Amino acid sequence: xxxxxxxxxxxxxxxxxxxxxxxxxxxxxxxxxxxxxxxxxxxxxxxxxxxxxxxxxxxxxxxxxxxxxxxxxxxxxxxxxxxxxxxxxxxxxxxxxxxxxxxxxxxxxxxxxxxxxxxxxxxxxxxxxxxxxxxxxxxxxxxxxxxxxxxxxxxxxxxxxxxxxxxxxxxxxxxxxxxxxxxxxxxxxxxxxxxxxxxxxxxxxxxxxxxxxxxxxxxxxxxxxxxxxxxxxxxxxxxxxxxxxxxxxxxxxxxxxxxxxxxxxxxxxxxxxxxxxxxxxxxxxxxxxxxxxxxxxxxxxxxxxxxxxxxxxxxxxxxxxx
Amino acid sequence: xxxxxxxxxxxxxxxxxxxxxxxxxxxxxxxxxxxxxxxxxxxxxxxxxxxxxxxxxxxxxxxxxxxxxxxxxxxxxxxxxxxxxxxxxxxxxxxxxxxxxxxxxxxxxxxxxxxxxxxxxxxxxxxxxxxxxxxxxxxxxxxxxxxxxxxxxxxxxxxxxxxxxxxxxxxxxxxxxxxxxxxxxxxxxxxxxxxxxxxxxxxxxxxxxxxxxxxxxxxxxxxxxxxxxxxxxxxxxxxxxxxxxxxxxxxxxxxxxxxxxxxxxxxxxxxxxxxxxxxxxxxxxxxxxxx
Numbered sequence: 001x002x003x004x005x006x007x008x009x010x011x012x013x014x015x016x017x018x019x020x021x022x023x024x025x026x027x028x029x030x031x032x033x034x035x036x037x038x039x040x041x042x043x044x045x046x047x048x049x050x051x052x053x054x055x056x057x058x059x060x061x062x063x064x065x066x067x068x069x070x071x072x073x074x075x076x077x078x079x080x081x082x083x084x085x086x087x088x089x090x091x092x093x094x095x096x097x098x099x100x101x102x103x104x105x106x107x108x109x110x111x112x113x114x115x116x117x118x119x120x121x122x123x124x125x126x127x128x129x130x131x132x133x134x135x136x137x138x139x140x141x142x143x144x145x146x147x148x149x150x151x152x153x154x155x156x157x158x159x160x161x162x163x164x165x166x167x168x169x170x171x172x173x174x175x176x177x178x179x180x181x182x183x184x185x186x187x188x189x190x191x192x193x194x195x196x197x198x199x200x201x202x203x204x205x206x207x208x209x210x211x212x213x214x215x216x217x218x219x220x221x222x223x224x225x226x227x228x229x230x231x232x233x234x235x236x237x238x239x240x241x242x243x244x245x246x247x248x249x250x251x252x253x254x255x256x257x258x259x260x261x262x263x264x265x266x267x268x269x270x271x272x273x274x275x276x277x278x279x280x281x282x283x284x285x286x287x288x289x290x291x292x293x294x295x296x297x298x299x300x301x302x303x304x305x306x307x308x309x310x311x312x313x314x315x316x317x318x319x320x321x322x
Numbered sequence: 323x324x325x326x327x328x329x330x331x332x333x334x335x336x337x338x339x340x341x342x343x344x345x346x347x348x349x350x351x352x353x354x355x356x357x358x359x360x361x362x363x364x365x366x367x368x369x370x371x372x373x374x375x376x377x378x379x380x381x382x383x384x385x386x387x388x389x390x391x392x393x394x395x396x397x398x399x400x401x402x403x404x405x406x407x408x409x410x411x412x413x414x415x416x417x418x419x420x421x422x423x424x425x426x427x428x429x430x431x432x433x434x435x436x437x438x439x440x441x442x443x444x445x446x447x448x449x450x451x452x453x454x455x456x457x458x459x460x461x462x463x464x465x466x467x468x469x470x471x472x473x474x475x476x477x478x479x480x481x482x483x484x485x486x487x488x489x490x491x492x493x494x495x496x497x498x499x500x501x502x503x504x505x506x507x508x509x510x511x512x513x514x515x516x517x518x519x520x521x522x523x524x525x526x527x528x529x530x531x532x533x534x535x536x537x538x539x540x541x542x543x544x545x546x547x548x549x550x551x552x553x554x555x556x557x558x559x560x561x562x563x564x565x566x567x568x569x570x571x572x573x574x575x576x577x578x579x580x581x582x583x584x585x586x587x588x589x590x591x592x593x594x595x596x597x598x599x600x601x602x603x604x605x606x607x608x609x610x611x612x613x
Binding site for chain 2: 018057059061068100101106108109110111112113115116117119120121123124127128130131186234237238247275276278279282283284286287290309
C-alpha cells in the first residue's frame with residue numbers, strides 16, 4: 001500500500017462531515033432526503049456489482065435477485081419485531097444462500113454460465129414471488145406512525161461509508177490482488193497458483209452481502225411495496241450496472257459518481273420525458289459502453305493527464321505510462 | 323393415459339418452439355462467440371411486427387412470415403453494424419463475450435421500454451379463424467397453430483442445417499467458427515460472414531416471434547423468459563451444437579410439460595433454471611456432445 005495520503009483522507013473526512021452535519025442543522029425537506037436515501041441505495045448496489053464485475057471480472061445480471069431476497073427477509077423479520085440492524089443482517093445473510101446456489105455450479109465454468117445463471121435466478125424468483133404474494137406487502141400501522149426519514153438517511157450513510165472503507169481495504173489486500181488477477185487473465189492467474197474458483201466465490205459472497213445491505217435499506221425506507229415482482233425487477237440490475245459502467249468500472253469512486261449521475265439524471269428526465277426516460281438511459285448506457293469504456297473516471301484521468309502535460313511538458317515524455 | 327399422452331404431445335410442440343428460439347441464440351453464440359441477451363426481446367419484437375402486419379394489412383400470419391423475417395433480417399444487420407462489429411477490436415474472446423453480454427442487456431432495456439411506450443404493456447396475440455381448431459391424435463387434442471409452429475421450427479432447423487453444410491456460405495460460417503484468423507487468411511470475408519449470420523439469427527427470432535404470437539401471446543418485457551428457455555436449451559444441447567437444438571428443446575419441453583402433472587404450471591421457469599443448473603453441474607458439455 002502506498003504511503004498515507006493525507007490530502008485524500010482529509011477530503012473524504014470533510015465530505016463525510018458535511019453529509020453528517022447538514023441534515024442535523026438544515027431541514028432539507030422530504031423530497032431531497034428521499035433522493036439522498038435512494039442515492040445511497042444505488043451506491044451500495046453499484047459497489048456490489050463493481051466488486052464482482054469491475055474487480056473480479058464476472059458479469060452478474062441478477063443483482064435484483066439478491067436485492068429482492070434481502071428486502072423480503074428484512075421486511076418480515078423487522079415486522080416480526082426484531083430490531084432493524086439485526087433484520088438487515090439477516091436479510092443480507094439470506095442472500096448468501098442464493099449466491100451459493102447459483103455461484104458454486106456456474107463459477108466453475110468460464111463464459112456465459114454465471115451471467116445467464118444469475119439472470120435465470122432473477123426470473124425464477126420473480127415467478128415464485130408472484131405466485132406466493134399476490135397482494136402488495138405493507139408494514140403495520142405503528143411502523144408507519146414512527147417513520148422518520150432522518151434515521152434512514154444516517155443508516156444509509158453509515159452503510160455506504162462502511163462498504164466503501166471495506167472495499168478499499170479489500171482492494172489493496174491479497175484478496176483484492178487475487179480478484180484483479182482473475183479479471184486480467186484467469187488462465188495466467190490459475191497457472192501462477194491462484195485458486196480462481198475460490199476467489200470468485202468469495203467475491204460473489206461479499207458482493208451479494210453488499211447487495212443485501214442495499215435491500216435492507218430499501219425495506220427500512222419503504223414500508224410498503226406494491227408488487228413483489230417490482231423489487232425483483234430487472235431495473236435494479238440495470239441501474240446498478242449502468243451506474244458502474246458510466247462511472248468507471250474497477251474503480252472505487254466510479255460507482256459513486258455513476259450513481260450520483262444516475263439519480264440526478266433520473267430526476268431531470270422523469271420530470272421532462274416521463275415514460276421515455278428509461279429508453280434514454282438505455283441509449284446512454286450503450287453509447288458509454290461503445291465510446292467511453294473507462295467511464296467518467298477515465299474521463300477525469302484523461303483530464304488530469306492533460307493538465308499535467310500542460311504544466312510540465314517534460315514529465316510525460318519521460319514517463320509515458322500515465 | 324390420455325392425460326399423459328396429451329402432456330407428452332404438448333411438451334413436444336412447445337419443445338420444438340424452444341428449439342427454434344434457441345437456434346438464433348445458438349447461431350450468434352457459436353459463430354461469433356457473442357452472447358445475445360436480447361434474443362428474447364428480438365423475438366417479442368418479431369411477434370409485434372407480425373401482429374402489426376396482420377392487424378394493418380389483414381394478411382394471414384403465416385403468409386406474413388417472409389415479410390417479418392426480412393424486417394428482422396435488416397434489424398439483425400443493424401445490430402451487427404452498430405453494436406457487435408465495434409466489439410471485434412477487443413483481442414480476447416472472453417472480453418468480447420463480457421462486453422456483448424452487457425451491451426445486449428442494454429438493448430433489452432431499450433427494446434422493452436420502447437415497446438411499452440408505443441404499444442402499452444398489454445399482451446397481444448393474433449387470432450385467426452382456425453386459431454381455436456384442434457385435431458385429435460390418439461385421444462389428445464392438438465391445436466393447428468401449435469402443429470404449424472412445430473412444423474415451422476423443424477423446417478427452419480433443417481434449412482439452417484442445409485445452409486451450413488451444403489452451401490459455400492455455410493462453409494465460410496463453419497470456417498469462421500473454427501478459427502476466424504485462419505479463415506480470414508485463406509480468403510474468407512469474416513466480417514461479411516458474421517454480418518449475414520447475425521442477420522439470419524435475428525430473422526430466426528422473427529420466425530419464432532410469429533409462432534409465439536399465433537399460438538401464445540407477446541408481452542413487452544416477456545423476452546427474458548424466452549431467453550431463459552433458449553439458454554437452457556443451448557446448455558442442454560451443448561454450446562455450438564446446432565443440429566441438436568430441436569431435440570434438446572423437445573427434451574426440455576417434455577420435462578416441463580410433465581412437471582405440470584405434479585406441480586403448479588406457473589412454476590415453469592424455476593424448473594428450467596433447475597434443469598440448467600443440473601446440466602452444468604453434471605454434464606457441462608451438453609447431453610449430445612461426444613467429448
